Structures are given as structure tokens and as C-alpha cells.
Amino acid sequence: MNLRFSRKAVLSVVAAASALLLGWLVTSQGPLAPTRVTVATVQQGPLLASTFGIGTVEARRSYALAPTMASRVARVLVDQGDTVAAGQLLAELDPVDLDDRVASGRLGAQRAASAVRAAQAQLAEAQSRAQVAVASARRSAELRARGFFSQEATEAKQQEANAATAAVDATTAQLAAARRDHERVLADVAGVGKLRDQARLVSPVDGIVSARLVEPGSTIVAGQAVLQVIDPTSLWVRARIDQGQAGGVRVGQSAEIVLRSDAKRVYPGEVKRVDWLSDSVAEERVVNVGFTAIPDALSIGDLVEVTIGIAELPAALWLPAAVKRVDRQDGVWRIKDGRVTFHPVEVGITTLDGRSQILAGLAIGDEVVVHSEQALQPDAKVSVVATLVGARR
Amino acid sequence: MINLAGRDILNGWGKFVFTGLGLGLLIGVTLSMAGIYRGLVDDGRVLLSNGGADLWVVQRDTLGPYAEPSNVRDDAYRALLGVKGVVEAGNVTYLTMQIEHQGSDVRVMLVGFQPGHPGEPGYLVAGRPITRSHYEAIADIKSGFRLGERIRIRRHEYTVVGLTRRMVSSGGDPMVFVPLRDAQEVQFLKDNDALVNERARIAANPAFNRPAVPGLLDAVQASQANSRTVNVVMLRLAPHADEAIVAGEIRRWKHLEAYTRADMDEILVAKLIATSAKQIFMFLVILAVVSAAIVAFIIYTMTLNKVREIAVLKLIGARNRTISAMILQQALGLGAIGFIVGKTAATLWAPIFPKYVLLLPGDAVLGALLVLVICALASIVAIRAALRVDPATAIGG
Numbered sequence: 001m002n003l004r005f006s007r008k009a010v011l012s013v014v015a016a017a018s019a020l021l022l023g024w025l026v027t028s029q030g031p032l033a034p035t036r037v038t039v040a041t042v043q044q045g046p047l048l049a050s051t052f053g054i055g056t057v058e059a060r061r062s063y064a065l066a067p068t069m070a071s072r073v074a075r076v077l078v079d080q081g082d083t084v085a086a087g088q089l090l091a092e093l094d095p096v097d098l099d100d101r102v103a104s105g106r107l108g109a110q111r112a113a114s115a116v117r118a119a120q121a122q123l124a125e126a127q128s129r130a131q132v133a134v135a136s137a138r139r140s141a142e143l144r145a146r147g148f149f150s151q152e153a154t155e156a157k158q159q160e161a162n163a164a165t166a167a168v169d170a171t172t173a174q175l176a177a178a179r180r181d182h183e184r185v186l187a188d189v190a191g192v193g194k195l196r197d198q199a200r201l202v203s204p205v206d207g208i209v210s211a212r213l214v215e216p217g218s219t220i221v222a223g224q225a226v227l228q229v230i231d232p233t234s235l236w237v238r239a240r241i242d243q244g245q246a247g248g249v250r251v252g253q254s255a256e257i258v259l260r261s262d263a264k265r266v267y268p269g270e271v272k273r274v275d276w277l278s279d280s281v282a283e284e285r286v287v288n289v290g291f292t293a294i295p296d297a298l299s300i301g302d303l304v305e306v307t308i309g310i311a312e313l314p315a316a317l318w319l320p321a322a323v324k325r326v327d328r329q330d331g332v333w334r335i336k337d338g339r340v341t342f343h344p345v346e347v348g349i350t351t352l353d354g355r356s357q358i359l360a361g362l363a364i365g366d367e368v369v370v371h372s373e374q375a376l377q378p379d380a381k382v383s384v385v386a387t388l389v390g391a392r393r
Numbered sequence: 394m395i396n397l398a399g400r401d402i403l404n405g406w407g408k409f410v411f412t413g414l415g416l417g418l419l420i421g422v423t424l425s426m427a428g429i430y431r432g433l434v435d436d437g438r439v440l441l442s443n444g445g446a447d448l449w450v451v452q453r454d455t456l457g458p459y460a461e462p463s464n465v466r467d468d469a470y471r472a473l474l475g476v477k478g479v480v481e482a483g484n485v486t487y488l489t490m491q492i493e494h495q496g497s498d499v500r501v502m503l504v505g506f507q508p509g510h511p512g513e514p515g516y517l518v519a520g521r522p523i524t525r526s527h528y529e530a531i532a533d534i535k536s537g538f539r540l541g542e543r544i545r546i547r548r549h550e551y552t553v554v555g556l557t558r559r560m561v562s563s564g565g566d567p568m569v570f571v572p573l574r575d576a577q578e579v580q581f582l583k584d585n586d587a588l589v590n591e592r593a594r595i596a597a598n599p600a601f602n603r604p605a606v607p608g609l610l611d612a613v614q615a616s617q618a619n620s621r622t623v624n625v626v627m628l629r630l631a632p633h634a635d636e637a638i639v640a641g642e643i644r645r646w647k648h649l650e651a652y653t654r655a656d657m658d659e660i661l662v663a664k665l666i667a668t669s670a671k672q673i674f675m676f677l678v679i680l681a682v683v684s685a686a687i688v689a690f691i692i693y694t695m696t697l698n699k700v701r702e703i704a705v706l707k708l709i710g711a712r713n714r715t716i717s718a719m720i721l722q723q724a725l726g727l728g729a730i731g732f733i734v735g736k737t738a739a740t741l742w743a744p745i746f747p748k749y750v751l752l753l754p755g756d757a758v759l760g761a762l763l764v765l766v767i768c769a770l771a772s773i774v775a776i777r778a779a780l781r782v783d784p785a786t787a788i789g790g
């Protein structure tokens with residue numbers, strides 16, 4: 001009897017255990033199980049809202065040295081990386097016939113100078129003739145008054161004097177013309193000389209050659225750059241920031257710059273300019289950020305990541321990434337009696353590490369759901385766990 | 394009244410329990426197969442509901458973006474936002490690719506999305522949403538990536554800032570979410586070598602590299618270097634809007650294809666995964682039939698093994714009803730043990746599967762009923778055999 005009782009007991013215990021196991025499985029492991037969630041509490045503390053963009057290192061002042069006419073490159077005197085001074089000859093284009101034209105112009109000028117001298121001599125001659133003729137005419141007129149000279153001879157002398165005076169006028173005009181001619185030829189020479197100067201590319205600033213684009217011998221069109229010179233003190237970052245996050249960016253805000261080539265270091269900087277023109281296709285705003293101290297070995301075109309601090313709040317209510325958006329309404333899931341309800345909140349700034357400022361709707365110490373195993377529905381049963389990752393389900 | 398079945402079981406409990414255990418594992422396999430089938434269909438449905446979209450706008454005359462490739466200009470969303478009833482629009486790209494992770498490749502589906510717009514993962518199991526507009530990623534936990542890890546996708550390193558779960562493509566590849574701009578770049582940029590080769594190829598083309606037109610080559614290169622397309626624009630509608638009417642408007646005036654959730658469900662479940670789902674379902678049917686047959690045979694042979702005991706029972710004058718009840722109870726007990734073991738096993742090993750296994754309570758109840766019915770039916774055959782036993786075999790045999 002004892003044995004039978006105990007066997008019955010064993011049987012019923014086993015049956016009960018099985019039923020319990022089944023019940024546990026159904027309620028805790030299957031789709032009927034409560035959704036596991038993690039929670040966080042509302043805290044108060046400093047919040048730094050920032051925005052993030054990527055950009056490239058650029059020179060604010062970059063000079064493309066190019067000829068004004070199509071020409072062949074004769075010499076390139078500097079190479080990429082060379083330091084150059086303002087006014088230094090960097091490259092020269094083939095002048096073709098310009099030197100000859102300068103020489104020809106100079107010869108022309110000499111010839112014009114000779115013409116001026118000839119005209120001066122002619123003028124001197126005409127003047128002396130005129131003096132003689134005028135004196136002779138005056139004498140004949142005096143003699144005629146005393147009756148020693150015929151009227152006819154006196155008139156002939158007067159006519160000679162008039163002609164000689166007119167010849168002086170004519171030679172004076174010729175001299176002036178010769179002088180003008182000389183000036184014109186001199187101006188021509190100067191013009192060709194300037195053209196010749198255009199074939200020399202000189203540095204407009206003290207800077208560094210950032211690119212040597214063409215080698216001697218190549219023919220280039222007007223405006224095609226031979227060399228590029230930059231002002232190394234004007235290096236800055238041209239960052240592109242998504243329009244959705246660019247609203248708070250202002251000139252003067254501090255920034256952190258990380259070069260892709262040196263990702264371990266953070267360089268301090270400052271917003272120098274916010275472009276008036278946004279990129280409407282990429283939907284990005286261009287923000288120029290200057291380095292506080294320009295790092296060595298910076299390469300133009302280097303990819304950089306820029307983080308700009310937009311707003312700093314010393315004591316704000318905040319939550320880790322817990323705010324969800326349901327039906328265009330920001331809110332959080334709160335747990336009450338093991339079930340969740342959606343609780344609308346007003347959100348302020350959001351930091352780059354995902355913390356959100358809570359303007360209204362929650363108080364310090366309120367507990368809200370952060371992570372969940374699946375999308376939560378109102379009134380869903382939940383169970384709170386420390387972490388969802390690593391735990392087996 | 395003595396419970397004959399219980400006493401008999403306790404007599405040879407080892408044999409009984411191990412038979413039940415074996416039976417249970419078989420039932421577990423069948424339940425798992427049902428779970429795999431349900432999981433396959435559910436993965437498709439979850440893929441749709443995860444984006445939180447009401448309408449999917451894709452390239453005209455395609456079944457995109459999951460079943461067919463589809464390309465839409467990424468500024469199309471602006472026009473779509475103007476359609477009455479549309480309140481939110483999000484550009485989304487999909488690209489299946491391999492990502493190197495700890496020396497081996499992980500196959501993932503790279504999803505480009507705009508944070509704060511439809512297409513964003515709805516919940517996280519760890520970490521935070523994407524806050525930077527570049528080089529951050531949210532990964533499905535099945536990808537094996539950990540929080541804070543740096544993963545290299547093509548030319549850039551991304552930081553895993555959040556983890557989610559159950560975000561897989563229809564093929565079961567875990568999803569990795571990155572900002573849209575990055576995803577668009579990834580779609581175009583193959584890798585550095587490809588990029589350099591492509592540049593050289595364009596430079597070698599005299600049509601693009603013309604000496605008389607400096608800058609043309611740069612312009613062409615630049616025009617090649619960005620992608621302005623996305624695969625789908627997901628729309629969220631106002632609560633009162635009729636999605637069929639909005640979809641009709643978009644089809645008619647925007648010259649794009651628009652699918653409602655029901656359409657997408659049809660495309661995904663009925664077209665994309667139909668063959669593999671049918672394949673698994675067929676296997677499930679066969680497995681169920683085979684399991685039923687094995688359960689029946691086990692019950693039958695178990696009874697036949699007890700011919701001598703039954704003969705003794707008959708000899709001492711046990712009634713037929715008593716003997717039948719004993720066999721039926723044993724069969725049902727075996728079925729119950731088998732079901733419990735099977736259900737437990739299936740539940741416990743379900744998370745180990747690489748793809749999602751969905752064990753529905755309805756399936757479990759149906760399975761339990763089937764197991765008990767099969768056991769009862771099998772025991773009827775066994776009872777008929779037992780009742781035909783000649784009591785003389787107890788002495789003679």
C-alpha cells in the first residue's frame with residue numbers, strides 16, 4: 001500500500017512538473033511571453049548639442065596661374081611643394097614671335113627718333129631761311145620807301161618772306177608728326193613688352209605650390225592653369241552638413257576636426273563661415289571651419305570629420321535614446337503594472353551620443369523603456385531585464 | 394480500482410520514458426519544421442512592418458524593391474510629399490553585400506535610410522539611434538557585430554552604435570542600417586581600385602578627355618562619382634487617407650509604382666518566398682505523416698511486447714475494458730510525454746537556428762491534439778491485437 005501510494009505520488013509529481021514546464025514554456029518562451037525591455041531613468045545634467053558633418057581640407061586662397069592666351073609652356077621652374085615668394089617667376093610660356101616684335105619695335109622707335117631729328121634739322125633750315133627772307137623783305141620795303149627799289153621787286157621780296165614763314169610752319173608740323181610717330185612706336189614697344197610679360201607666370205603671393213598641372217612642351221588654352229599656388233595660412237575645412245542638422249550652426253562656434261589621415265587626434269577649430277548658398281540637390285549646407293592651429297602635413301582634399309558644438313545646457317533633464325515617434329508624436333513608453341503605455345513628451349536638443357533633452361512630460365527619476373525586443377504596442381506585456389544583448393532567448 | 398497503466402509504467406519506467414523521449418525529439422523536429430515555415434513567412438511580414446511605411450513607391454512597372462531591382466530619383470520624395478494624404482516620406486536603399494568581420498565575410502543587406510523618416514528601424518535592443526549623418530551603423534544582432542565595433546564597408550569605417558533584432562532581408566541576411574548618403578555612395582563606389590580604374594578608363598576616352606576643353610574630364614569624373622537614386626520611397630499616410638486612392642494618384646500623376654501593405658505582402662509572401670515556403674511546407678507535411686506513422690508503430694509494438702502480461706491479466710479475469718483502458722492510457726501518456734519533450738526541445742533549440750523560427754501557440758495546440766489523436770488511433774489497433782490474445786499464452790508461451 002505504501003509502495004502504491006508513493007508510486008502514485010511520483011506519477012502525480014511528474015505530471016505536475018510536466019504541466020508546470022509546459023506552462024512556463026508557453027508563457028515565457030513563445031510569442032505569448034512578455035516582451036523583454038530595458039529601462040532608464042530621467043536624469044539631470046549638462047548636455048552638449050552638436051552637429052556632425054564631413055568635409056575636405058581646402059585652401060581659402062588658392063591661385064591658379066594661367067596664361068591669358070593659348071600658348072606653349074616653355075619652362076616650369078618650380079615643383080609641387082616648393083615655397084615661393086610674391087613676384088617670383090614660376091613658369092614661362094613660349095613667347096613665339098614676341099621677342100622679335102619687341103626688337104622690331106625698338107628698331108622702329110630708333111627710326112622714328114631719327115625722323116624726329118631730321119624734322120628738327122628741316123625746321124632749323126626753314127627758320128634760318130625765313131629769317132633771311134623776312135630781313136631781306138624788311139630792307140627792300142625801307143629802300144622802296146626812299147625810292148631806291150621798284151615796287152615789283154619789293155613785292156617779290158615780301159612774297160619770298162611769306163613763303164619762308166609758311167615753310168617754317170610746315171616743318172614745325174612735320175616735326176610734331178615725327179614726335180607723335182616716335183611716341184606711337186614707343187607705345188607699341190611697351191605694349192608688346194607687356195604681352196611678353198604675360199608669358200611669365202609669377203607668384204601673386206608668398207605661398208606653396210600645391211599643384212604642377214602642366215609640363216614644358218604642352219600647349220594650353222587661355223585660362224588653363226599651369227601651376228596652383230596656395231596660401232598655407234589660409235587652409236580650412238569645407239564641411240558639408242545635412243540641412244536637417246545645420247540649423248543651429250553659427251560663425252564663431254567651436255568645432256572639433258578629425259582628419260581621416262590621423263584619426264586618433266582631434267584638432268580644435270572654429271566655424272569661420274556659413275555659406276549663403278546651400279546645396280539643394282544634396283540637401284547639405286556648406287560650413288567652413290578654420291583650424292585654431294593649422295596642423296603640419298595637411299593635405300588638401302583630405303577627408304575630415306567635423307563636430308560643431310551648437311548649444312550647451314548646464315542642467316537639462318535628459319534621457320538616453322528612448323524617445324520614439326508614434327503617429328507624428330514624440331513620446332516614451334512607460335511601464336505600469338507590467339504593461340506599457342505611450343506617454344507624449346516634448347523633446348529639446350539631442351546630442352550626438354543619442355541623449356535627448358526632455359522639455360516637458362517627465363520628471364527626474366521617471367522610468368521609461370529604452371530598448372525592446374520588438375516594436376511595442378500599447379498595453380503590451382513587458383518584463384524588465386538589465387540587458388537584451390548576450391542574453392539567450 | 395488499481396491503475397493498471399500507472400503500475401505497468403512504473404514496472405518498466407525506463408523503457409517507457411526513453412520511448413517517450415525519442416518520440417518527443419521526433420515531435421520536436423516536426424514542430425521546429427512548422428516553426429521554420431512560420432518564421433520564413435513572418436520574416437517577410439516583419440520586413441514590411443519594420444519600416445513603418447504605409448506605401449512603397451518604386452520604379453514604374455517593377456515589383457521592387459524586394460522582389461525586383463528598382464531605381465527612383467532621390468528627389469522624387471519632394472513631389473510625393475505634395476500628394477494629398479502623404480505626411481512623411483523616406484528614401485531607402487537596399488544592397489546585399491559582404492562585409493568583412495573578424496577575418497571572415499558576413500553577408501548582410503545594407504539599408505540606407507534617413508534618420509527620423511520611414512524606413513528607420515523601429516526599436517533597438519542596445520545602443521542608440523544614428524545621430525551623425527555619416528559613418529554610423531545600426532546592425533541586426535544576427536550579423537554578429539557588437540556595439541562600438543568599427544566595421545569597414547567599402548571605403549569607409551562605420552561605428553556600430555545600435556543593435557536591433559529581427560531585421561533581415563527576405564533571404565534571411567541580417568540588415569545593417571547606415572545613413573542614406575553613405576549607402577548611396579556604397580552603391581556606386583565599388584572600391585578604391587575600381588574607382589581608380591574607372592577614372593583611368595574615362596581619361597582614356599578621347600570624347601571626355603579633350604585637350605581643347607580643360608576641365609571637361611574633371612566634370613565627367615565628378616558626374617560619375619555620385620549616385621542620385623534610391624530603391625524605394627516609403628510613405629506614411631495621414632490617419633484618414635485611403636491608401637488605395639493615394640497609390641492611384643501616385644501611379645497616375647507621378648509615373649511611379651506604388652504598393653500598399655497588402656500588395657507588398659502579396660509580392661513578398663506569394664511571389665518572392667512562395668517557392669521556398671512551399672518546399673518547407675511540403676517537407677513539413679511529409680515529416681508530420683512520417684512522425685504519425687512512427688508514433689503509431691511504437692505504440693503498436695509496445696503493446697505487442699506485452700502480450701504475455703496481457704494474457705496473464707486475462708487469465709486472472711481482468712475485463713476487456715480494463716485492458717483497453719490500460720493500453721489507451723499508456724498511449725496517451727506516451728503522447729503527452731512526447732509532446733512535452735518535443736515542445737521543450739523545439740523551444741530551446743529554436744534560438745540557435747540561423748534564421749528565425751516562429752513557434753505559434755496555435756501550432757503547438759494543434760500539434761498536441763494531433764499527437765493525442767494519433768496515439769489514440771494507434772492504441773485502437775493495439776487494443777484490437779491485445780483483445781485477441783489467447784489467455785493460454787500466459788501458461789503455454
